[in-house]
Amino acid sequence: xxxxxxxxxxxxxxxxxxxxxxxxxxxxxxxxxxxxxxxxxxxxxxxxxxxxxxxxxxxxxxxxxxxxxxxxxxxxxxxxxxxxxxxxxxxxxxxxxxxxxxxxxxxxxxxxxxxxxxxxxxxxxxxxxxxxxxxxxxxxxxxxxxxxxxxxxxxxxxxxxxxxxxxxxxxxxxxxxxxxxxxxxxxxxxxxxxxxxxxxxxxxxxxxxxxxxxxxxxxxxxxxxxxxxxxxxxxxxxxxxxxxxxxxxxxxxxxxxxxxxxxxxxxxxxxxxxxxxxxxxxxxxxxxxxxxxxxxxxxxxxxxxxxxxxxxxxxxxxxxxxxxxxxxxxxxxxxxxxxxxxxxxxxxxxxxxxxxxxxxxxxxxxxxxxxxxxxxxxxxxxxxxxxxxxxxxxxxxxxxxxxxxxxxxxxxxxxxxxxxxxxxxxxxxxxxxxxxxxxxxxxxxxxxxxxxxxxxxxxxxxxxxxxxxxxxxxxxxxxxxxxxxxxxxxxxxxxxxxxxxxxxxxxxxxxxxxxxxxxxxxxxxxxxxxxxxxxxxxxxxxxx
Ligand code: NAI
Ligand code: MG
Numbered sequence: 001x002x003x004x005x006x007x008x009x010x011x012x013x014x015x016x017x018x019x020x021x022x023x024x025x026x027x028x029x030x031x032x033x034x035x036x037x038x039x040x041x042x043x044x045x046x047x048x049x050x051x052x053x054x055x056x057x058x059x060x061x062x063x064x065x066x067x068x069x070x071x072x073x074x075x076x077x078x079x080x081x082x083x084x085x086x087x088x089x090x091x092x093x094x095x096x097x098x099x100x101x102x103x104x105x106x107x108x109x110x111x112x113x114x115x116x117x118x119x120x121x122x123x124x125x126x127x128x129x130x131x132x133x134x135x136x137x138x139x140x141x142x143x144x145x146x147x148x149x150x151x152x153x154x155x156x157x158x159x160x161x162x163x164x165x166x167x168x169x170x171x172x173x174x175x176x177x178x179x180x181x182x183x184x185x186x187x188x189x190x191x192x193x194x195x196x197x198x199x200x201x202x203x204x205x206x207x208x209x210x211x212x213x214x215x216x217x218x219x220x221x222x223x224x225x226x227x228x229x230x231x232x233x234x235x236x237x238x239x240x241x242x243x244x245x246x247x248x249x250x251x252x253x254x255x256x257x258x259x260x261x262x263x264x265x266x267x268x269x270x271x272x273x274x275x276x277x278x279x280x281x282x283x284x285x286x287x288x289x290x291x292x293x294x295x296x297x298x299x300x301x302x303x304x305x306x307x308x309x310x311x312x313x314x315x316x317x318x319x320x321x322x323x324x325x326x327x328x329x330x331x332x333x334x335x336x337x338x339x340x341x342x343x344x345x346x347x348x349x350x351x352x353x354x355x356x357x358x359x360x361x362x363x364x365x366x367x368x369x370x371x372x373x374x375x376x377x378x379x380x381x382x383x384x385x386x387x388x389x390x391x392x393x394x395x396x397x398x399x400x401x402x403x404x405x406x407x408x409x410x411x412x413x414x415x416x417x418x419x420x421x422x423x424x425x426x427x428x429x430x431x432x433x434x435x436x437x438x439x440x441x442x443x444x445x446x447x448x449x450x451x452x453x454x455x456x457x458x459x460x461x462x463x464x465x466x467x468x469x470x471x472x473x474x475x476x477x478x479x480x481x482x483x484x485x486x487x488x489x490x491x492x493x494x495x496x497x498x499x500x501x502x503x504x505x506x507x508x509x510x511x512x513x514x515x516x517x518x519x520x521x522x523x524x525x526x527x528x529x530x531x532x533x534x535x536x537x538x539x540x541x542x543x544x
Contacts, residue, residue, distance in 0.1 A: 051418075053087050054378040056157075058147045060093040062245035065102055065265060068109035069258035071245075074266075075101035081267070083241055086154035086386040087376055087421045095241045098264035103233065103274035106262035110204040110231040111280055113259030120201050120229040122257075124180035131176035131226060133254035138169040141250060148243040149215055154385040154422065155340055156377040160215075167502065168219045168247075171520070174504035175223035182228060182525060192541050198532040201229035203282030205528060206275040206306070208268070208296065209244075210288045211237035211388050212343040212444075218244050220508075221285050222251075222261065224524040233262045233281065235272050237288075239389050241265035268292060277303040285527065287311040287345070289442075290468075290513050309517030309527045311345065311509055313442040314470030317463035318348030318499070319453075319485060321476035322356045328497075329475040330364040334448070336473055336499040338372060338426055341387055342396070342446040345514075346471035348499060350432075350439060351450040352459050358452040362430050365450065366411045369426040374417050386422035387445060393422035396445030403429045403438040408449070434462055442468075456481065460488045469511025473499045492518070 063080075064071040073096055074080070080094035098106075113119055119127070138145065145168075146161035155164075185197040205225045209217035214236060225232050236244045248263045264271050272292075276284055276299035284300050286293055290312040300306045318336050320329045336348030353361045377385030387393045393416075400414050413427030424446055432439050432449040439449055453459040463472065471493040474485045486494040492509045495501060502508070507518035517527055 051420075053085075054376050056147045056151055056378055058144060058151070060148075060242065062242070062249060063093050063095045064245075065096045065098050065106075066245060066248045066261070066263040067102065067106045068262065069252055069256075069260075071249075072096075074098055075105065081238060081265075083152055083239070084389065085151060086388055089390070089421060092151060093242070095265045098235070098266035098271045100270065100274040102264055102266070103235075103271055103278065106233045106264055107204060107278055107280050109259035110233050110262055113257060114201070114203055114231040117231070117259060118257045119231060119260045122229075124182065124229075127227065127229065128176045128179035130251075130255040131172050131179060131223070134251050134256075135169040135172040135176065137250040137254055138165060138172065138247070141246065142166070142169075145215065145243055145246055148246060149240075150377050150385070152240040152242045153211060153214060153388050154377055156382050156385055158380065158382075159340070164213065164216055167504075168215050171216075171219045171223050171504040175227040178224075178522070178525060179227040182529070184531075188544070189535070192538045192544065194536045194538050196534040196536075198534060200530045200532055202307075202528050202530050203230060204280060205230045205232050206278060206281040206284045207232060207234040208272050208275060208284075208286045208288065209234065209236055211239035212340060212345070214240040215243050215247060216502075217287050218247055220519045220524070221287075224519075225285075225528045226256075226260070228525055228528040230283075230528050231260045231262075233264065233275060233278075235264045235266060235268075235275055238265070238267050272296070273299060276300050279304045282306055283528065284308045285517075285519075289313055290515075293515060307527075309509075309519070310515035311517075311519060312470075312513060312515040313444075313468060314345050314347070314510065314514050315350060315440065315442060315466045315468045316346050316348050316471040316473070316491065317350045317352055317459075317466075317489070318473035319352045319459055319463060319475065320354060320357070320361065321456075321474075321478065321481050322354040323477050323481070324354075324357070324475040325477070326357055326360055326364065330361060330368055332473070332475065332497075332499050334365065334368045334372075337448045338369070338384060338446050339500060341384055341424075343388060343392070343444050344500070346493065346500070346508075347444070348471075348473045349443060349447075349449060350463070350466075351448055352453050352463065353450060355452045355454055362411065362428075362450060365448065366428055369412050369428050369448070372426040374423055374425065384423075384426065384446060387424060388422070390422060392444065393424065396424055396443060396447065399438055399441070399443045399445070400424075400427055400447060403432075403436065403447070403449070406433075406436040406438065408432045408436060408438060411450075413446070434465065440466065456484060460485065464488070464490050467513045470509075470514035471495065 082091040142165040149160040207221040276296035408429035411428040413425035417423035507521040507523040509518040
């Protein structure tokens with residue numbers, strides 16, 4: 001019976017809250033997919049922390065660096081680092097550790113593939129077909145990709161397999177569609193001149209990605225860069241190096257010419273720093289902490305002034321007006337914060353509830369958190385796995401302690417879950433004050449902070465009183481409230497009566513210290529294109 005309830009909850013969460021793709025999309029979590037999810041849940045038994053961890057059916061074969069189309073050892077031969085299973089705190093595999101010399105080799109390969117190689121010279125249609133073949137291979141290998149993704153990061157297998165991997169394939173199909181539709185302009189100018197505005201690929205892109213959505217971050221960066229005809233040196237996060245290596249292998253299987261995509265596993269202060277300061281990299285894209293976003297921007301400026309796009313942290317407000325459907329708002333606010341173990345840049349981490357519904361909301365939010373199924377992410381029906389690493393586990397528990405010391409009211413949770421693995425109980429603080437650190441700093445874990453408000457102008461001022469500006473949620477049936485809030489909030493995305501809708505076509509990015517530039521959609525193409533004006537003098541023009 002408990003499992004039946006868990007299954008219903010999960011399918012309802014996927015159906016009603018959104019998830020990555022809009023429901024109009026042919027690849028969205030359609031009712032067919034949801035039925036499969038339900039079935040998988042129903043077959044399972046109750047979830048528990050990892051006493052006897054489930055052994056996923058996979059052998060780890062790709063652990064080397066991917067340079068110039070080949071899997072190779074690190075330049076300092078034998079140099080590796082361990083990647084950890086967050087369920088057990090045990091080593092999954094030792095992975096080749098890339099450093100400065102490996103980045104140099106990768107840049108050389110990417111440079112050659114751009115300057116002399118076939119990629120930018122290929123017709124856009126040919127590039128498009130390779131991206132489409134890759135999307136088909138993602139579908140074909142989705143079990144394997146999802147297993148690696150969950151093993152390395154701790155996210156649930158169901159989320160990887162049924163939400164993230166299909167979204168990845170969808171995104172590559174979206175950018176495959178753009179590849180042969182990128183074109184410049186001809187513009188009129190004063191005088192006898194023909195003016196062409198060319199949109200050229202920018203060159204070698206350096207891309208540094210985090211661990212919370214390893215394959216989706218891979219896709220957001222690699223998809224548009226390849227569609228525009230660029231070559232790439234990508235560094236994965238040291239916590240989650242495995243899945244991108246398989247994705248890279250599949251891209252070459254799809255027909256990518258040698259050297260077009262190079263993948264370096266390794267640490268930030270070594271391999272990451274080498275990328276951001278490299279003189280032969282033409283563009284840098286980074287997703288991660290605001291702190292490191294500033295460091296890589298400085299390195300980019302101090303080296304060759306390469307342009308930088310940044311997708312950084314957030315402290316996103318989730319505002320629930322007095323007229324909102326409370327049950328729906330409770331469910332979506334829960335999803336907005338706890339999804340992916342709370343490890344989302346856009347997590348709805350400041351829940352503002354109108355005072356007239358505050359007490360009822362607290363009671364229901366607590367009941368929902370208590371029902372959240374925490375356990376082995378490979379167990380069907382589990383909603384929440386472990387945090388990604390010991391560092392994140394300690395950081396989140398540290399913030400829970402800070403919240404208690406600051407005087408916020410702990411409604412539920414507040415502790416680790418089980419004895420082994422980086423599991424944390426779903427935690428809620430009520431009566432959170434704006435000045436508290438748990439209201440100002442990114443916790444990046446399963447900790448919901450709820451506060452009450454009285455008026456619309458008050459909540460606008462408080463919601464915007466942050467250094468971040470990534471996203472916001474608005475829950476209301478009143479069109480005036482919705483319109484006022486969605487224009488007043490200084491954030492890159494406003495989700496109204498939904499949350500975390502991540503369609504390939506919708507741009508994503510932040511205001512203020514949440515970064516600059518936009519990923520996904522048509523906007524991401526601009527990050528990977530140069531604009532060149534070619535002005536030709538015309539003799540005897542028939543018209544101007
Ligand atoms: P981080 O910003 O250190 O790591 C993100 C990426 O940057 C990784 O690939 C890392 O190796 C690389 N990196 C680190 N230092 C670098 C350097 N000096 N030069 C170049 N690259 C470097 O994030 P971390 O330490 O994993 O997490 C810390 C906090 O950052 C989290 O608790 C969370 O608050 C936030 N974060 C935000 C993310 C987002 O989606 N915006 C993703 C991951 C973390
Ligand atoms: Mg760091």
